[in-house]
Each structure stands twice: as C-alpha cells, then as structure tokens.
Amino acid sequence: MPVPDDRKKKPKTTAEAKIPGAYEGETVTRRRFMTGSAHTAGAIATTAFTLPALGMAFGPVFETEEPRWEGVGKTSDFPDDTYIPRTLTVSRGIGEVGKTTVYVRKYSDKDTEVRDEYNAYVAVSTRCMHLGCPVRYVEASERFICPCHGGVYDFEGKVSGGPPVRPLDRFYTRVRDGVVEIGPRYSLNSELKRFSPRDPGQPIDGVGQFMYPARPTIRKLPGT
Amino acid sequence: MAKLPTTSGLRPPAKRRESEEDTTAAPAEKKKGKLQESGIATVDWLDERTSLSAGARWMMFRKIPKGTNWFYTLGSATMFAFLSQTVTGVFLAMYYDPSATRAYESVRYLTNEVFLGEFVRGMHKWGSTVMVILIFLHMARTFFFGAYKYPRELNWVIGVVLLILTLMMSFTGYLLPFDQRSYWATTVGVAINGTGPLVGPYLSDFLRAGPEFGVTTLSRFYAIHMLLLPGIIAALIGAHLYLVARLGTTAPPWIRADTGPELREDKA
Numbered sequence: 491m492p493v494p495d496d497r498k499k500k501p502k503t504t505a506e507a508k509i510p511g512a513y514e515g516e517t518v519t520r521r522r523f524m525t526g527s528a529h530t531a532g533a534i535a536t537t538a539f540t541l542p543a544l545g546m547a548f549g550p551v552f553e554t555e556e557p558r559w560e561g562v563g564k565t566s567d568f569p570d571d572t573y574i575p576r577t578l579t580v581s582r583g584i585g586e587v588g589k590t591t592v593y594v595r596k597y598s599d600k601d602t603e604v605r606d607e608y609n610a611y612v613a614v615s616t617r618c619m620h621l622g623c624p625v626r627y628v629e630a631s632e633r634f635i636c637p638c639h640g641g642v643y644d645f646e647g648k649v650s651g652g653p654p655v656r657p658l659d660r661f662y663t664r665v666r667d668g669v670v671e672i673g674p675r676y677s678l679n680s681e682l683k684r685f686s687p688r689d690p691g692q693p694i695d696g697v698g699q700f701m702y703p704a705r706p707t708i709r710k711l712p713g714t
Numbered sequence: 715m716a717k718l719p720t721t722s723g724l725r726p727p728a729k730r731r732e733s734e735e736d737t738t739a740a741p742a743e744k745k746k747g748k749l750q751e752s753g754i755a756t757v758d759w760l761d762e763r764t765s766l767s768a769g770a771r772w773m774m775f776r777k778i779p780k781g782t783n784w785f786y787t788l789g790s791a792t793m794f795a796f797l798s799q800t801v802t803g804v805f806l807a808m809y810y811d812p813s814a815t816r817a818y819e820s821v822r823y824l825t826n827e828v829f830l831g832e833f834v835r836g837m838h839k840w841g842s843t844v845m846v847i848l849i850f851l852h853m854a855r856t857f858f859f860g861a862y863k864y865p866r867e868l869n870w871v872i873g874v875v876l877l878i879l880t881l882m883m884s885f886t887g888y889l890l891p892f893d894q895r896s897y898w899a900t901t902v903g904v905a906i907n908g909t910g911p912l913v914g915p916y917l918s919d920f921l922r923a924g925p926e927f928g929v930t931t932l933s934r935f936y937a938i939h940m941l942l943l944p945g946i947i948a949a950l951i952g953a954h955l956y957l958v959a960r961l962g963t964t965a966p967p968w969i970r971a972d973t974g975p976e977l978r979e980d981k982a
C-alpha cells in the first residue's frame with residue numbers, strides 16, 4: 491500500500507514551514523524543544539531522588555560481612571553422642587533478639603558429613619528448614635523437633651519427617667587454644683554436601699540450588 | 715418542598731433567592747435566617763473559587779439502580795475501617811518506638827500507662843481484622859452481583875490490588891508489637907516470601923534488610939506499614955471511588971430490565 495501523499499508534503503525544517511525567525515536547517519520548533527527540555531529536566535530531577543532512595547532500600551541486600559568466630563566453650567565440654575546447647579549472636583545491635591541457640595557436639599564415627607578442618611565439632615543451627623521456627627533437640631528420641639508444623643530431624647539433622655525441605659543448617663567450627671569457636675552458617679543438601687547459606691523453605695537438591703540462588707555476597711568458605 | 719439550609723451550589727439555581735423575600739418572619743426566625751445566610755455565604759465564597767459543590771454533587775447525588783440494598787454499603791464500610799485504622803494509627807505512632815530494643819517496652823507503656831491507650835490500640839488491632847473481613851465481603855458482593863463485568867473490570871483490578879495492599883498492611887503491622895508471637899510470625903512470613911523461585915531469596919533479604927533479622931528490620935517494616943502502604947492505599951481508594959462515581963453501580967442480578975409502558979414512552 492503506497493504511503494499517502496500528504497506525508498511527503500510535511501515540511502522537514504522550520505524554514506520550510508515558514509515559521510517566523512526560523513534558522514537555516516532547524517528541524518525542531520522552539521516550542522517543541524522547550525517542552526522536551528522541561529520534560530527531560532523533570533525526569534532527571536525525579537530520577538535523582540528516586541534512585542538513591544531505592545539504593546538505600548536495596549543496599550543491605552548486597553552488603554558483605556567478614557566471617558566472625560565466637561567461642562562457645564572448651565573442647566572438653568562437648569561429647570560426641572549428644573548435643574550441648576549454646577547461645578550465639580547472629581545479629582549484633584538488637585540485644586536478645588539477635589541471639590540464637592546452636593547445638594554443638596564432637597564429630598563422631600557415625601557422621602556422614604565429609605570430615606575436614608571446619609567440623610571437628612558439629613554445630614547444628616536451630617532454624618527449622620521448613621519456615622524458620624526454632625527446633626529443639628529431644629535427647630530421648632535423638633531427634634530435632636519443630637513446634638510449629640511438626641518437622642522432625644534425626645541425630646545428624648537430616649529430615650526424618652514433616653514438611654522441612656532440607657537438613658538443618660550448620661555452622662563452621664574451629665578450635666583455637668582449646669576453645670571451640672563457631673563461625674559462619676552454611677546449608678546442606680540431603681546428602682550433607684555443603685552449599686552457600688540459603689533461607690528456610692528453599693530446597694537445594696537438584697534444580698533447587700539454581701531456583702534459589704545464594705546471596706552474591708555471602709558464600710560458603712572457599713575450599714569447602 | 716421544605717426549605718433546607720443547603721448552599722446554593724447544592725440547590726437548583728432557580729430557587730436560590732426564595733427565602734430572602736420573606737419579610738414577615740418573626741425576629742428569632744430572622745436571626746436564624748441570618749446565621750444560615752452567613753454559613754451559605756462562606757460556602758459560596760469557597761465554591762466560587764473552587765467549584766467544589768459541582769464535584770460534591772457529582773459524587774453524592776448519583777442515580778442508583780432499582781434494587782440497591784444494604785450489601786452496597788460494604789465498600790463504604792471497608793473505607794471507614796481504613797479511616798479508623800488511619801486515625802488510630804497516627805496516634806499510636808506518637809507513642810511507638812520502632813527500635814528492636816525498645817519497641818516492646820513502648821507498646822507496653824502505651825497499652826498499660828497511656829490514657830485510653832489500650833482502647834485505641836485495641837481498635838487498631840481488631841479493626842485490622844474487621845477491615846480484612848469487610849474487604850472480602852465487599853469482594854464477594856461484587857463477584858456474586860456480577861459487578862466486575864464490563865465496563866468495571868479496571869475497578870475490580872484496583873480492588874484486588876487494594877486487597878493485596880491490605881494484607882501487606884496486616885503482615886507488616888503484625889511485627890510491630892515485637893513480642894514472641896510477632897517475631898516468629900514474621901520469621902515464618904519472611905521465609906514464605908523466600909520460597910518464591912528465583913526472586914524469593916532477594917525478596918526476603920529486602921524485607922529483612924539483610925540475611926538475618928537485624929537492626930533495621932523493625933524500622934523497615936514500620937516505614938512500610940505507616941508511610942508507604944497507606945499512601946498507596948489512599949491514592950487507590952481515590953481512583954476506586956472515582957470509577958464508582960463515573961461508571962455508576964450495577965443493579966442486583968435479580969432485577970430485570972423494566973419494560974413498563976412509561977419507560978418505553980420515555981425512550982420515544
């Protein structure tokens with residue numbers, strides 16, 4: 491279909507349109523130019539306060555923190571057949587709210603997590619891997635039990651019942667001057683293979699590790 | 715017709731000067747009339763400069779279909795629940811301290827020590843539940859009466875957004891008393907947000923302002939609860955009401971189109 495003729499008649503420059511005071515080769519009328527500049531100035535001004543404000547809101551997501559190690563007791567305090575509860579500060583500056591319970595024991599022959607320099611002592615997080623309620627270790631049944639929705643984990647923290655999607659998280663541990671120190675958190679898949687820490691409710695078996703990406707700034711320790 | 719003390723803008727223009735001609739009235743009535751006149755003059759002054767009365771007439775004196783009943787008030791009821799939440803919320807904010815170490819104490823103080831504090835907080839707490847219930851009833855009315863159909867689809871969409879925003883209000887407000895129930899409910903709620911594939915982990919980090927529940931989590935929830943969401947809700951309620959007034963309301967489904975002889979005559 492041919493282009494209608496009147497399109498061709500449209501003047502290309504202000505001089506052709508016979509606008510008073512037109513410059514040679516001027517293609518945009520001054521009215522149009524001023525309107526455009528005013529809109530652009532408005533857009534720049536809006537962006538100038540919106541972007542920094544959004545940056546402030548989203549900044550903490552990408553903040554990185556040096557791994558902290560916190561002593562929880564002498565090596566002789568922890569047997570290898572049961573857990574000893576200890577308090578750990580995971581979030582500083584908010585008093586009691588920032589503390590969490592961690593269950594500590596010595597690595598035993600029955601453990602299936604690969605033994606290395608960071609798990610001579612096993613520190614199991616009490617954060618339920620269903621939705622984050624606090625689990626409790628019940629010595630009589632050698633199980634971790636969650637009060638919220640009935641998640642049950644075995645002695646190693648593997649899921650033995652209920653809705654949790656993966657074994658209980660653990661913390662890196664190390665021994666310095668006869669004191670057991672607890673470091674950053676890491677997550678485990680159902681074969682107790684280490685992964686960068688994920689939030690509760692996020693499975694990391696199979697495709698899960700790609701569906702639920704870890705934070706770019708908080709990874710498992712290099713070489714583990 | 716009885717003479718009501720309405721402003722000229724709300725009355726048909728022809729009847730405007732009617733009462734001034736009446737010189738036989740008793741002195742007491744005359745005084746009353748003067749008072750009325752001065753009130754009307756004030757509104758007239760405003761109206762001349764804003765034309766507000768035209769807007770008010772457009773909003774309030776609408777034609778409504780036959781069969782309109784009490785179910786049609788559920789939307790207004792929801793709006794009044796929102797207004798109640800706004801007013802009580804503003805005054806609760808005067809006593810509340812959104813810091814992790816002092817939030818619980820400030821809530822305890824406003825509940826137990828402040829005059830009427832427990833009552834106002836109670837209205838805010840129970841009012842939130844009432845608002846959610848009313849929204850669902852309003853939504854059910856709209857659905858079962860078929861009032862979401864053309865040309866009102868956009869208003870249904872705005873309503874759904876308002877429902878989601880209201881639930882977000884409930885979620886962010888639940889943390890603020892900062893007792894055990896608040897803390898663990900929020901922990902669970904944030905974890906549920908995190909189970910969304912791909913974006914979930916970033917969303918929960920955004921809500922907590924980091925990987926753990928931290929120093930600014932509470933103030934972040936507070937700011938979202940009392941600044942961000944109410945602003946958006948108020949704006950959307952305005953849009954919702956504008957569309958209601960512009961498009962009118964629907965008749966209930968059991969009302970059949972009237973084909974009486976008068977109507978046919980009217981059409982012709």
